[in-house]
Amino acid sequence: xxxxxxxxxxxxxxxxxxxxxxxxxxxxxxxxxxxxxxxxxxxxxxxxxxxxxxxxxxxxxxxxxxxxxxxxxxxxxxxxxxxxxxxxxxxxxxxxxxxxxxxxxxxxxxxxxxxxxxxxxxxxxxxxxxxxxxxxxxxxxxxxxxxxxxxxxxxxxxxxxxxxxxxxxxxxxxxxxxxxxxxxxxxxxxxxxxxxxxxxxxxxxxxxxxxxxxxxxxxxxxxxxxxxxxxxxxxxxxxxxxxxxxxxxxxxxxxxxxxxxxxxxxxxxxxxxxxxxxxxxxxxxxxxxxxxxxxxxxxxxxxxxxxxxxxxxxxxxxxxxxxxxxxxxxxxxxxxxxxxxxxxxxxxxxxxxxxxxxxxxxxxxxxxxxxxxxxxxxxxxxxxxxxxxxxxxxxxxxxxxxxxxxxxxxxxxxxxxxxxxxxxxxxxxxxxxxxxxxxxxxxxxxxxxxxxxxxxxxxxxxxxxxxxxxxxxxxxxxxxxxxxxxxxxxxxxxxxxxxxxxxxxxxxxxxxxxxxxxxxxxxxxxxxxxxxxxxxxxxxxxxxxxxxxxxxxxxxxxxxxxxxxxxxxxxxxxxxxxxxxxxxxxxxxxxxxxxxxxxxxxxxxxxxxxxxxxxxxxxxxxxxxxxxxxxxxxxxxxxxxxxxxxxxxxxxxxxxxxxxxxxxxxxxxxxxxxxxxxxxxxxxxxxxxxxxxxxxxxxxxxxxxxxx
Amino acid sequence: xxxxxxxxxxxxxxxxxxxxxxxxxxxxxxxxxxxxxxxxxxxxxxxxxxxxxxxxxxxxxxxxxxxxxxxxxxxxxxxxxxxxxxxxxxxxxxxxxxxxxxxxxxxxxxxxxxxxxxxxxxxxxxxxxxxxxxxxxxxxxxxxxxxxxxxxxxxx
Numbered sequence: 001x002x003x004x005x006x007x008x009x010x011x012x013x014x015x016x017x018x019x020x021x022x023x024x025x026x027x028x029x030x031x032x033x034x035x036x037x038x039x040x041x042x043x044x045x046x047x048x049x050x051x052x053x054x055x056x057x058x059x060x061x062x063x064x065x066x067x068x069x070x071x072x073x074x075x076x077x078x079x080x081x082x083x084x085x086x087x088x089x090x091x092x093x094x095x096x097x098x099x100x101x102x103x104x105x106x107x108x109x110x111x112x113x114x115x116x117x118x119x120x121x122x123x124x125x126x127x128x129x130x131x132x133x134x135x136x137x138x139x140x141x142x143x144x145x146x147x148x149x150x151x152x153x154x155x156x157x158x159x160x161x162x163x164x165x166x167x168x169x170x171x172x173x174x175x176x177x178x179x180x181x182x183x184x185x186x187x188x189x190x191x192x193x194x195x196x197x198x199x200x201x202x203x204x205x206x207x208x209x210x211x212x213x214x215x216x217x218x219x220x221x222x223x224x225x226x227x228x229x230x231x232x233x234x235x236x237x238x239x240x241x242x243x244x245x246x247x248x249x250x251x252x253x254x255x256x257x258x259x260x261x262x263x264x265x266x267x268x269x270x271x272x273x274x275x276x277x278x279x280x281x282x283x284x285x286x287x288x289x290x291x292x293x294x295x296x297x298x299x300x301x302x303x304x305x306x307x308x309x310x311x312x313x314x315x316x317x318x319x320x321x322x323x324x325x326x327x328x329x330x331x332x333x334x335x336x337x338x339x340x341x342x343x344x345x346x347x348x349x350x351x352x353x354x355x356x357x358x359x360x361x362x363x364x365x366x367x368x369x370x371x372x373x374x375x376x377x378x379x380x381x382x383x384x385x386x387x388x389x390x391x392x393x394x395x396x397x398x399x400x401x402x403x404x405x406x407x408x409x410x411x412x413x414x415x416x417x418x419x420x421x422x423x424x425x426x427x428x429x430x431x432x433x434x435x436x437x438x439x440x441x442x443x444x445x446x447x448x449x450x451x452x453x454x455x456x457x458x459x460x461x462x463x464x465x466x467x468x469x470x471x472x473x474x475x476x477x478x479x480x481x482x483x484x485x486x487x488x489x490x491x492x493x494x495x496x497x498x499x500x501x502x503x504x505x506x507x508x509x510x511x512x513x514x515x516x517x518x519x520x521x522x523x524x525x526x527x528x529x530x531x532x533x534x535x536x537x538x539x540x541x542x543x544x545x546x547x548x549x550x551x552x553x554x555x556x557x558x559x560x561x562x563x564x565x566x567x568x569x570x571x572x573x574x575x576x577x578x579x580x581x582x583x584x585x586x587x588x589x590x591x592x593x594x595x596x597x598x599x600x601x602x603x604x605x606x607x608x609x610x611x612x613x614x615x616x617x618x619x620x621x622x623x624x625x626x627x628x629x630x631x632x633x634x635x636x637x638x639x640x641x642x643x644x645x646x647x648x649x650x651x652x653x654x655x656x657x658x659x660x661x662x663x664x665x666x667x668x669x670x671x672x673x674x675x676x677x678x679x680x681x682x683x684x685x686x687x688x689x690x691x692x693x694x695x696x697x698x699x700x701x702x703x704x705x706x707x708x
Numbered sequence: 709x710x711x712x713x714x715x716x717x718x719x720x721x722x723x724x725x726x727x728x729x730x731x732x733x734x735x736x737x738x739x740x741x742x743x744x745x746x747x748x749x750x751x752x753x754x755x756x757x758x759x760x761x762x763x764x765x766x767x768x769x770x771x772x773x774x775x776x777x778x779x780x781x782x783x784x785x786x787x788x789x790x791x792x793x794x795x796x797x798x799x800x801x802x803x804x805x806x807x808x809x810x811x812x813x814x815x816x817x818x819x820x821x822x823x824x825x826x827x828x829x830x831x832x833x834x835x836x837x838x839x840x841x842x843x844x845x846x847x848x849x850x851x852x853x854x855x856x857x858x859x860x861x862x863x864x
Contacts, residue, residue, distance in 0.1 A: 064809030064846045204810030205798040207741015207781040214740035247724050265735035267727050338745050338811040338845045387811025388845050419746040611805055622847025645750035654840040656849035
């Protein structure tokens with residue numbers, strides 16, 4: 001029977017996962033393989049066991065955004081089972097867990113709920129229907145007479161009989177899978193939309209939660225890797241003489257990214273690594289500097305790009321009105337998740353096991369298969385909790401290192417990056433140089449907007465650039481400007497200085513929104529209009545955007561006078577179908593803004609967990625604020641000059657503004673929230689800065705401008 | 709040999725005296741609740757209690773901890789002079805739904821415990837100042853502040 005076969009195959013995977021993070025995992029797996037429990041596995045996301053345990057498998061990475069709780073709530077809602085009683089586990093990397101929309105197993109773009117909401121509801125509803133059918137069979141009654149009440153039991157009210165889901169799990173497993181199921185009407189949701197407490201928080205307040213950094217295997221060694229400091233450089237030779245005399249150091253091996261030092265603890269590995277004498281070939285970027293990169297971009301500004309949006313006749317529009325133009329320049333950014341990059345690998349008995357805090361399970365699987373030469377079915381990728389991701393952990397570079405070292409040594413190995421490694425060997429948010437211009441008509445309306453984006457292409461690096469050369473990610477926040485403007489032209493100029501670039505919270509939009517929303521503010525002032533009302537006037541065809549803008553302005557008290565010394569600015573964005581507007585209130589503290597209050601309004605469609613949405617708005621805003629105030633990676637002599645948090649500084653508790661949130665109630669399909677509030681923060685603060693000082697900031701971060 | 713008592717258990721450790729306490733706790737003893745974030749006492753992820761005082765274990769050598777009592781997040785609700793405070797903080801952290809990724813929260817709670825031990829009813833400004841050494845990249849600062857006040861019995 002097909003379902004039985006699938007179930008058995010699945011059990012093997014879950015057996016390895018369930019115990020995969022403990023010391024005794026080998027024994028546990030053998031025990032499970034020896035006595036495969038009979039369970040109801042209606043699909044890869046659910047397991048219901050006779051002892052009445054419901055396990056939900058989360059295919060997405062939990063990096064703080066609350067997705068494991070959110071998705072589990074969605075499936076539990078339709079299963080009609082209290083999510084707080086379910087056991088939630090992270091799915092292994094496997095074909096049954098690829099995203100149904102983009103066909104890869106990974107987490108990014110704020111699309112998890114968007115992509116999985118209906119999919120998981122159907123899976124939950126299907127399982128419930130099979131449990132109902134099982135109860136009907138057991139009691140010899142019509143399925144239509146069976147009800148569930150959200151407590152994990154099936155009931156037959158006429159006879160007063162009831163059974164737990166566990167009691168009828170095996171009978172349910174024998175039911176045919178229904179082709180059609182009825183989903184709950186949203187007004188009957190009992191869990192979706194509620195402020196349910198996150199299941200993972202108790203383990204995150206007493207040290208029990210296992211991150212990639214915390215994986216420990218018997219006999220495991222810790223590795224620290226010395227990489228060429230210059231991008232595109234390579235190791236020519238190394239002398240490990242001093243390294244091998246460092247207490248705790250066991251082995252030194254060359255891998256594709258550099259020289260790995262293995263020791264019986266992380267610190268000794270790093271000390272051994274610092275004792276290496278390495279000769280590098282610095283390669284063609286040995287003299288590259290940020291100054292040179294900006295000069296390249298400046299020249300490219302004059303080059304026509306690849307059109308990303310072309311509506312109306314931009315040249316005629318610009319020729320006909322009062323025109324304004326500006327150039328904006330943005331720096332590289334590193335992600336700086338609190339948990340530095342790491343991965344653990346062990347190749348044994350014809351399989352390769354990988355434990356990683358990864359956002360990219362498919363990418364990790366493919367890298368491990370390519371390094372080991374094993375088929376993907378022999379690669380087991382176990383996802384741990386992630387100590388932050390922000391896009392960085394979608395890259396499989398640390399996994400590659402771990403697997404290469406495991407292959408070279410035959411040992412279980414954990415690669416641990418230092419903070420310096422993490423900052424100096426990132427895939428950076430690209431620099432961007434943007435030329436933007438617009439024309440206003442006599443009534444103060446924007447009649448034309450032209451925007452050229454010069455930046456590096458992430459998709460080209462990944463080999464996924466479309467034939468026309470347009471990287472849609474690079475123009476996010478520019479091409480999808482949502483104001484009513486009759487003539488719009490946006491183009492993209494691909495700029496490749498050689499620095500590796502990658503996805504960082506709200507890619508593209510996290511910079512381009514600063515440009516568009518600052519420039520809209522410039523135009524509002526040019527038109528002598530209030531910046532909020534000026535935006536309003538251009539949003540009459542965008543009811544959701546308008547409602548969000550109004551909500552933020554209303555909550556902030558935009559029409560009320562501010563206390564002396566406080567100034568405000570407003571900005572907004574669209575991200576993955578969601579809308580966000582932010583009002584920033586600042587004081588002037590010398591040459592830096594002191595951000596006192598952020599009011600954030602969002603429309604993310606139907607909200608699965610309001611508390612999580614609020615947390616994500618707060619989170620994304622602070623992330624954007626760090627970038628606005630201090631975020632800057634500098635290149636000198638082909639390498640990154642920043643080292644650690646002392647020269648790549650973060651917004652800290654004492655600088656954190658008061659944040660107030662407004663969630664628009666919506667029945668629209670649920671859309672992204674994890675990145676949504678990052679793009680509008682910088683322009684809201686910069687617009688407040690202009691209101692306070694009359695100075696327009698066209699580059700970030702503020703800390704740089706303060707130096708001049 | 710270095711002798712350190714961690715969560716009530718005395719460990720005789722054959723480690724270099726200059727090894728940071730963090731790595732003895734995590735890699736040698738195997739208690740992973742204390743996190744590595746920066747290695748230079750800039751982020752606070754690795755905060756533990758050394759004879760009751762909050763220290764950055766990444767920048768405290770094993771030699772400095774020799775003969776002393778160390779309490780880590782793994783058992784801070786059960787051992788150590790601040791265990792009652794830690795229990796209250798953990799309950800407050802859950803009530804305020806503070807952690808997102810959670811990686812910095814061990815250090816945040818250990819730092820907050822040291823704050824409340826010294827200042828049972830801290831002002832907002834005292835919280836902001838003392839907690840400024842603990843970076844949270846998820847930006848949970850507002851909830852951290854609320855949770856500390858809740859644990860201190862100061863919830864509005």
